[in-house]
Amino acid sequence: MTFSKSNRTPLVSVATAGMVALAGAMALLSPVPLSAQGVFSAPSVRGLPDFTDLVDLVGPSVVNIRTLERASVPEEGASGTDEQMLEFFRRFGIPIPPGVTPRGPRAERGPSEEAQPRGVGSGFILSSDGLIMTNAHVVEGADELIVTLPDKREFKAKVVGTDKRTDVAVVRIEASGLSAVKIGDVNRLRVGEWVMAIGSPFGLENSVTAGIVSAKKRDTGDFLPFIQTDVAINPGNSGGPLINMRGEVVGINSQIYSRSGGFQGISFAIPIDEAVRVSDQLRASGRVTRGRIGVQIDQVSKEVAESIGLGRPRGALVRGVENDSPAAKAGLEPGDIILRFDGTEIDKSVDLPRLVGNTRPGSKSRMTVFRRGSQRELSITVAELEPERTASRPSAPEPAKPQPAGTAKALGLTLSDLTPALKKELNLKSGVRVESAEGPAARAGLREGDVIVAVANTDTGNVAELEAALVKLDKSRPVNVLFRRGDWAQYAVIRPSR
Numbered sequence: 001m002t003f004s005k006s007n008r009t010p011l012v013s014v015a016t017a018g019m020v021a022l023a024g025a026m027a028l029l030s031p032v033p034l035s036a037q038g039v040f041s042a043p044s045v046r047g048l049p050d051f052t053d054l055v056d057l058v059g060p061s062v063v064n065i066r067t068l069e070r071a072s073v074p075e076e077g078a079s080g081t082d083e084q085m086l087e088f089f090r091r092f093g094i095p096i097p098p099g100v101t102p103r104g105p106r107a108e109r110g111p112s113e114e115a116q117p118r119g120v121g122s123g124f125i126l127s128s129d130g131l132i133m134t135n136a137h138v139v140e141g142a143d144e145l146i147v148t149l150p151d152k153r154e155f156k157a158k159v160v161g162t163d164k165r166t167d168v169a170v171v172r173i174e175a176s177g178l179s180a181v182k183i184g185d186v187n188r189l190r191v192g193e194w195v196m197a198i199g200s201p202f203g204l205e206n207s208v209t210a211g212i213v214s215a216k217k218r219d220t221g222d223f224l225p226f227i228q229t230d231v232a233i234n235p236g237n238s239g240g241p242l243i244n245m246r247g248e249v250v251g252i253n254s255q256i257y258s259r260s261g262g263f264q265g266i267s268f269a270i271p272i273d274e275a276v277r278v279s280d281q282l283r284a285s286g287r288v289t290r291g292r293i294g295v296q297i298d299q300v301s302k303e304v305a306e307s308i309g310l311g312r313p314r315g316a317l318v319r320g321v322e323n324d325s326p327a328a329k330a331g332l333e334p335g336d337i338i339l340r341f342d343g344t345e346i347d348k349s350v351d352l353p354r355l356v357g358n359t360r361p362g363s364k365s366r367m368t369v370f371r372r373g374s375q376r377e378l379s380i381t382v383a384e385l386e387p388e389r390t391a392s393r394p395s396a397p398e399p400a401k402p403q404p405a406g407t408a409k410a411l412g413l414t415l416s417d418l419t420p421a422l423k424k425e426l427n428l429k430s431g432v433r434v435e436s437a438e439g440p441a442a443r444a445g446l447r448e449g450d451v452i453v454a455v456a457n458t459d460t461g462n463v464a465e466l467e468a469a470l471v472k473l474d475k476s477r478p479v480n481v482l483f484r485r486g487d488w489a490q491y492a493v494i495r496p497s498r
Helices: 011-029 052-061 083-091 105-109 272-285 302-307 326-330 351-357 406-410 420-426 439-443 463-471
Strands: 062-070 115-127 131-134 144-148 154-163 168-172 194-199 207-219 225-229 241-244 248-256 267-271 295-299 316-321 337-341 364-371 374-381 413-417 432-437 451-455 479-485 488-494
Touching: 052 062, 052 115, 052 194, 052 241, 062 131, 115 194, 131 272, 154 272, 168 272, 194 248, 225 248, 248 272, 267 272, 302 479, 302 488, 316 326, 326 374, 337 351, 406 413, 406 463, 413 463, 432 439, 439 488, 451 463
Parallel strands: none
Antiparallel strands: 062 115, 062 144, 115 131, 131 168, 144 154, 154 168, 194 207, 194 241, 207 225, 225 267, 241 248, 248 267, 295 316, 316 337, 316 488, 337 364, 364 374, 413 432, 432 451, 451 479, 479 488
């Protein structure tokens, strides 16, 4: 086993750190009440946690997973790199230098097609009959999986199913009487709570690290509100359990935030309730079925929310609606803001894909949307999620004759009515085309070719209607504009020149 220089800590630093930690521990065990300093009376302070019982309880349920792949091994004398370093490259997306290949005892035997080491990860036992949960990226592309139990028994594993969207995988080994983990309740997990991880960082099996929950519902993926911790996680920890002080698994260690490729104090775990929901489907059918409604969404900014009368920023802004999709059939329009789905409030736009994704395809749902200053209820039939489709680009619009626009001109806009051909192409009944945008309009992000469909929560069928809407507004206040750019809708707030 080789270690990088960054892992060689000088003895003096360790000793110094030890004295600091000891002093800190003594301070915790013998605290000076803040009330004595004239601040406030603090609650009772407990000592540092002891994780030994947790290790004894959960340790037998954590496994090491080695992946093998069939690939030619270089001939004698070819350059090689330790497998741990190759796993480091693969896990964190670092390009492998040209010519770099695994180095090991088989490299001296000439070319071979036998299974060679590919990577290492972790997992934990879900059931006593050999069902194991891990990360999808741990088993992806592997020709063989070798699971090593804490008692050193080894088994070949078969993949039951994987889901790349959530990075969850379930594998099975032929064994019985295994020690299964206890699943915890993520809703009870609190920020600041102590948690522990067990895994195989860099192949070092049964390594234990601990820390606290730094944040919950951290948005780093469409379908995953991650648990953020400061538990030390490194390559090889992937797929291992995150454990609370009750000995329950609350997450799967999956990612780290790092500029160097190594642990820098921030790690992320998949909430176990999300993972179990996925694993149940993988066990039942080998795949995960999710709902879709056919919209492209964005976050609602504070400025837009205030300008359109929504109040605080919330919900999911609908930027585009796919043709013939459930959303289109339900009457959803670009520019709508979805506030609730099946009665659940949507605080951030990322909440919507999770709610829709967890809805069974074919079921009917209710949506509350905000449109032109008021709320309305829509009924929608959820479809099954398909592979992502690329939106078609509109062809060059038919030229239109610019029309004079007094108030709009003061905002830097030169406008024209939509031609019938452009209305058909954009699937719009009305709107006004921007021929040029200068001054305030340009600063707000508008540009030639955009189509304004509403101003100050009022639909604009043509230039005359837009002018009429602008005349009624306070000329010194910002104006919210809903516009289309190609297939996508978005808001802009135009601030008049002073």
